[in-house]
Amino acid sequence: MILISKIRERIPICQLFRAKVLRLFLWLLPLAWSTTMVGQTGAQLDKKIPHVTIAAGNALDALKEIEKVTGLNFAYNANQLKNFPVNRQVYDNKSLREILASILKNTKSVVNEQSGVIVILPGAAQDAAPGRPTKKTGGIVTDKNGPLPGVTVIEQGTNNGTVTDENGRYTIKLKSVPATLVFSLTGSKKQEVPVAEEGTLNVNMEGDLQKLGEVVVTALGIKREERSLGYAVQKIGGEQVGTSKITDLKTALAGKIAGAQLVGAPSSTFRDAGIRIRGANSLGGGSPIYVLDGTIISHTDINLDNIESISVLKGAAATALYGIRAAAGAVLLTSKTGKRNQRMRVEVNSGTAFEKLSVIPQYQNIYGAGDNTNFDVFHFDPNKHPADWQRFDGQKMVQYYMDQSWGPKMDGTMVREWFSWYPGEDFGKETPFVSHPNNIRDFFRTGINLNNSVAFSGGSERASYRLSYANQYRDLIYPNANRKRNFIDFAGTFDVTDKFSVFADINVVTTKQIAEPYDGGNSNQRSIMAQFNQEFQRSVDMKRLRPYKTPDGTYRTWNILGPNGNDSATALRPRKRDNPYSVYYESYRRYSNFRVFGNAGFNYKILPNLKLTSLVRADIMVDDYDDRIASGTVKQDWYKSGSSLPREFNYEMTLNYNKQLRDWSVDALLGGNIRHYKMTRNEANTVGGLSVPNLYAINASNQRPNAFNDYFEQEVRSVYGKVSLGYRHLLYIDVTGRNDWSSTLPVAKNYYFYPSVSGSFIFTELLPKSNWLSFGKVRLGVAQAGSDAGIYAINTGYNLQNPYGNSPALNTPDQLIDPHLSPSLSTSIEAGLALKLFDNRVGIDVSVYKNKNTKQVASLQISETNGYNSYLTNLGEIQSKGVDLAITATPIRNRDFSWDLYANIATNKSKVIDLAANMDNYLAASRENGLRLELDHRKGAEWGLLVGPTFQYYQAKDANGKPIESASNGKPILNANGAYLTNENQPLGSILPKFTGGLGSTFVYKNFDFSFSIDYQVGGKFLSLTKMFLLGTGLDPATVGTNDKGIDWRLPVAQGGGIKPDGVLADGTPFNGYVEARTYYWTYLFNKVAPPFIFDASYVKLRELRLGYTFAAKPWTRRLGVNSLNVALYAQNPWLIYTALKGIDTSELESFWEERGQVPATRTIGFNLKLVL
Structure with missing residues (x-):
């Protein structure tokens, strides 16, 4: 009982820790808020630029070069500037004002700074002609996020212009009316708007995704130009992820990233999907x-409303700086931040959505419960039954206790249903025996999703801040199942001096959920879909099950034992299954989580080109959970309670150096990291039932409870570096290296070095300017990465267990450790081509790669004669190769209408090249009960091979044993009874798809926007236990039909019924007999052969739809303080266009190789409102 007392002590400690962290956050928040407001406006024009080289060309090219070097935002008229030639110039330690004056000396332009934007306007506007009245117009320029400062406004055909202020407002005197105003801003699409008369003219700008996509986030959060990268990085904007308010990050990425396979989780649960990038690269x-x-975190606690952009790093060259943790790729998320020199901006999002059941299996509605076509008949027994039950003698009854549907036809015959044996107004009544076709659908309710958030952002010259709060509430389609989540996100920066600045990103998440649905096969008593797809009877009326308790507290269920042979109390006991409503209202699990993660640190500019960054990253969680089985249900009552406290701290320091040396650019980094991870967990559960019914506490255990404490600790120390060289925007080379020392490996071999070399060549820099080829790049990268062992994997120690009888409190481990264990090693090579065509209207990016993973740390099964059953060692070589292709296009773009689209496709082949000596197969997973099926990695075969029993197929042979032609060839072989003969351990195909991809479009017409996204998968195999149970138990529509004689095959063979199997005898003679339908499906197929239950995992799915409207700023909206208002209708998973197995959404498989009582898919339709104040 000592362990129990420790568990009781842990809970208050977790609560105390949670309260202290929250109090600390609330104490720091006002301080952070106040410091971000400190600062005063300064001029960017007078700052010195260390070095910039301007190539011979025109003034527009020169300004673009300055933009790259300084990172500042410029506003100018591109069409005018490109007509002025500029000679090659080199500027060292000159102010920006001096450089611009030199470049623009022949343009008569005026340069000034507004709201941190460098504005370049044509020469001073001439006054209107004498005698002609001056026409004036003005208004507010906005985008989807609110007012836009720094937008250039030019009267077309003149040098008359202005720029919007920090509130997006502008005023301009027109030389003539009518006129056309041209609005332009870097990163936005240019707009030409006609002006018929003076007055107010408000304009909404749209983002130019192709221009914005030139800068991406790479490893360690470093922002770089995409043109300089020698590896594949795919970036998508936060608005693309949040199109339909999906809260699961991985599902939101579906189809948008080339080479990323969605390993789904059912949409009707709280679980999140998985992603596999570029196939399988390890065992x-x-x-x-x-x-x-x-900060490296789990993907489950991310508020997508707070995400600015996402970059996906696919190859080892891209992820090498992350070391062992990123061998399979990295998904980098960048949060929204406040902007400097911007007044406070308030953004409000409010969404409501309704979630409905969409995909479930089909069921037959002709035959009812039973293992034969006869009704049970009630036999009165005076020794067991009340005397007044004698009047029921001889009444027909449903076979309540049966878990199959091979019974009599549901033809309206008057019978006693299950509810007629419970006390109440229906007691003793006979009702028609009919089907309730929608009884499964009737169980599920309409779920409600509420998603609300508010964000405050802004900044001064020296500081920026953003604080957001989001609240999410979700009712699942299952009774009593819901989740509540709260997100608090803060990001702030502050320049203490010109050289020293501090920053912080803090995220707080709380989660509470109840009644997460169970899946799994028939062995999981609380798997509702397993019940519906095997035992549930088509004649059950779901409305009669909703009152799941009698007045005395007894649980009501359809699966009663029945009165024959039982007294009145025993007759109402469940045989095998509980009422599905009692499962969700009484036998549920709960989970709560409090999490704080983020980073804080400082930057110090040692020299103009040398910067020191130091920070601490933290991720701290407090998890509490419990689970229960209610008293009075089928299984013995039970209770479990636990808590865990995982936490990880990373201590980082980096030196960053960058220098422009005439035609060369140098960017170097040297850093170090110490990662420390700890996790403590306490858990206990009752044994032998509860001493007091429905008292859910560990001390209510009838016997000594099971209890345990876990403690895990790991440390990884790292040193890493990177050098990036660029030559005249033509050639770029990156060299990186990282060395990790891990505590989970033997001391003699606990270190591993990861090098990478990559480069890119911009060949269009050497070509004459072209109207069709805007940009072209080839890239090449080579890298190595690896991984360590699990925590304590190399430590040999005793295992704790509950002493009982002859079992001691400690036992010896059953795994032997290889004393020469070393890190695994993955080598990757990648080549790519990126093109932009027709003035950036079309983008094409293709990558070809090959990965080789060797010396993987894995356990081998060994003979138990030496006292162990497994051996941890290095083994295997997995080779993965493939091609990724991503295409973007803007077929139409004009003042009122634009059409953007994307498409991607990827193919990958992963193969097992080698395993260990004298080893041809590695068992990855298996089913031990029922149908024997394995997931194997076989030497020389595709990764992830399904292996199981198949039919024996006939092949005719001559006297010499050579194959010959025969009409019986290829047909299954049957025995004399019509049962199939089988071959064990036969390959059934790989679970990996042949192709994955997606496509989507966005249409914008004036203030309307419409978008959709589709993702798909071609190939891959999986096992469906749902289909096996539906067929075996007679619930599947395929079990209803007629034989070749035109007779109902559910009738007995003696009456002309039965199924004639399509097969031959061992000698090739056709089988001409008939088999009882139940025998055929339940005895000859169910749990016997795999092929009827192995399906193609291909699918095509319409993932998202959105229709939105943005209201332009009006006088009445400005009076209310509203700068922007957008409303939208959206849908998630509206249409499963194609799947090979009807009734199962193969994009949401619960397991990557099988589904076992798959919970259903849902579709969601919602409404969202976004305000910017």
Whole structure:
């Protein structure tokens, strides 16, 4: 009982820790808020530029070069500037004002700074002609996020212009009316708007995704030009992820990233999907890491409303700086931040959505419950039954206790249904025996999703801040199942001096959920879909099950034992299944989580080109959970309670150096990291039932409870560096290296070095300017990465267990450790081509790669004669190769209408090249009960091979044993009874798809926007236990039909019924007999052969739809303080266009190789409102 007392002590400690962290956050928040407001406006024009080289060309090209070097925002008229030639110039330590004056000396332009934007206007506007009245217009320029400062406004055909102020307002005197105003801003689409008369003219700008996509986030959060990268990085904007308010990050990425396979989770649960990037590169498959603002976290606690952009790093060259954790790729998320020199901006999002059941299996509605076509008949027994039950003698009854549907036809015959034996107004009544076709659908309710958030952002010259709060509430389609989540996100920066600045990103998440649905096969008593797809009877009226308790507290269920042979109390006991409503209202699990993660640090500019960054990253969680089985249900009552406290701290320091040396650019980094991870967990559960019914507490255990404490600790120390060289925007080379020392490996071999070399060549820099080829780049990268062992994997120690009888409190481990265990090693090579065509209207990016993963840390099964059953060692070589293709296009773009689209496709082949000596097969997973099926990695075969029993197929042979032609060839072989003969351990196909991809479009017409996204998968195999149970138990529509004689095959063979199997005898003679329908499906197919239950995992799915409208700013909206208002209707998972197995959404498989009582898919339709104040 000592362990129990420790568990009781842990809970208050967790609560105390949670309260202290929250109090600390609330104490720091006002301080952070106040410091971000400190600062005063300064001029960017007078700052010195260390070095910039301007190539011979025109003034427009020169300004673009200055933009790249300084990182400042410029506003100018591109069409005018490109007509002025500029000679090659080199400027060292000159102010920006001096450089611009030199470049623009022949343009008569005026340069000034507004709201941090460098504005370049044509020469001073001439006054209107004498005698002609001056026409004046003005208004507010906005985008979807609110007012836009720094937008250039030019009267077309003149040098008359202005720029919007920090509130997006502008005023301009027109030389003539009518006129056309041209609105332009870097990163936005240019707009030409006619002006018929003076007055107010408000304009909404749209983002130019192709221009914005030139800068991406790479490893360690470093922002770089995409043109300089020698590896594949795919970036999508936060608005693309949040199109339909999906809260699961991985599902939101579906179809948008070339080479990323969605390993789905059912949409009707709280679970999140998985992603596999570029196939399987290890025996375990591999999953990418998720990095939010530089902090590696799990993907489950991310508020997508707060995400600015996402970059996906696919190859080892891209992820080498992350070391062992990113061998399978990395997903980098960048949060929204406040902007400097911007007044406070308030953004409000409010969404409501309704979630409905969409995809479930089909069921037959002709035959009812039973293992034969006869009704049970009630036999009165005076020794067991009340005397007044004698009047029921001889009444027909449903076979309540049966878990199959091979019974009599549901033809309206008067019978006693299950509810007629419970006390009440229906007691003793006979009702028609009929089907309730929608009884499964009737169980599920309409779920409600509420998603609300508010964000405050802004900044001064020296500071920026953003604080947001989001609240999410979700009712699942299952009774009593809901989740509540709260997100608080803060990001702030502050320049203490010109050289020293501090920053912080803090995220707080709380989660409470109840009644997460169970899946799994028939062995999981609380799997509702397993009940519906095997035992549930088509004649059950779901409305009669909703009152799941009698007045005395007894649980009501359809699956009663029945009165024959039982007294009145025993007759109402469930045989095998509980009422599905009692499962969700009484036998549920709960989970709560409090999490704080983020980083804080400082930057110090040692020299103009040398910067020191130091920070601490933290991720701290407090998890509490419990689970229960209610008293009075089928299984013995039970209770479990636990808590865990995982926490990770990373201590980082980096030196960053960058220098422009005439035609060369140098960017170097040297850093170090110490990662420390700890996790404590306490858990206990009752044994032998509860001493007091429905008292859910560990001390209510009838016997000594099971209890345990876990403690895990790991440390990884790292040193890493990077050098990037660029030559005249033509050639770029990156060299990186990282060395990790891990505590989970033997001391002699606990270190591993990861090098990478990559480069890119911009060949269009050497070509004459072209109207069709805007940009072209080839890239090449080579890298190595690796991974360590699990925590304590190399430590040999005793295992704790509950002493009982002859079992001691400690036992010896059953795994032997290889004393020469070393890190695994993955080598990757990648080549790519990127093109932009027709003035950036079309983008094409293709990558070809090959990965080789060797010396993987894995356990081998060994003979138990030496006292162990497994051996941890290095083994295997997995080779993965493939091609990714991504295409973007803007077929139409004019003043009122634009059409953007994307499409991607990827193919990958992963193969097992080698395993260990004398080893041809590695068992990855298996089913031990029922149908024997394995997931194997076989030497020389595709990764992830399904292996199981198949039919024996006939092949005719001559006297010499050579194959010959025969009409019986290829047909299954049957025995004399019509049962199939089988071959064990036969390959059934790989679970990996042949192709994955997606496509989507966005249409904008004036203030309307419409978008959709589709994702798809071609190939891959999976096992469906749902289909096996539906067929075996007679629930599947395929079990209803007629034989070749035109007679109902459910009738007995003696009456002309039965199924004639399509097969031959061992000698090739056709089988001409008939088999009882139940025998055929339940005895000869169910749990016997795999092919009827192995399906293609291909699918095509319309994932998202959105229709929105943005209201332009009006006088009445400005009076209310509203700068922007957008409303939208959206849908998630509205249409499963194609799937090979009807009734199962193969994009949401609960397991990557099988589904076992798959919970259903849902579709969601919602409304969202977004305000910017």
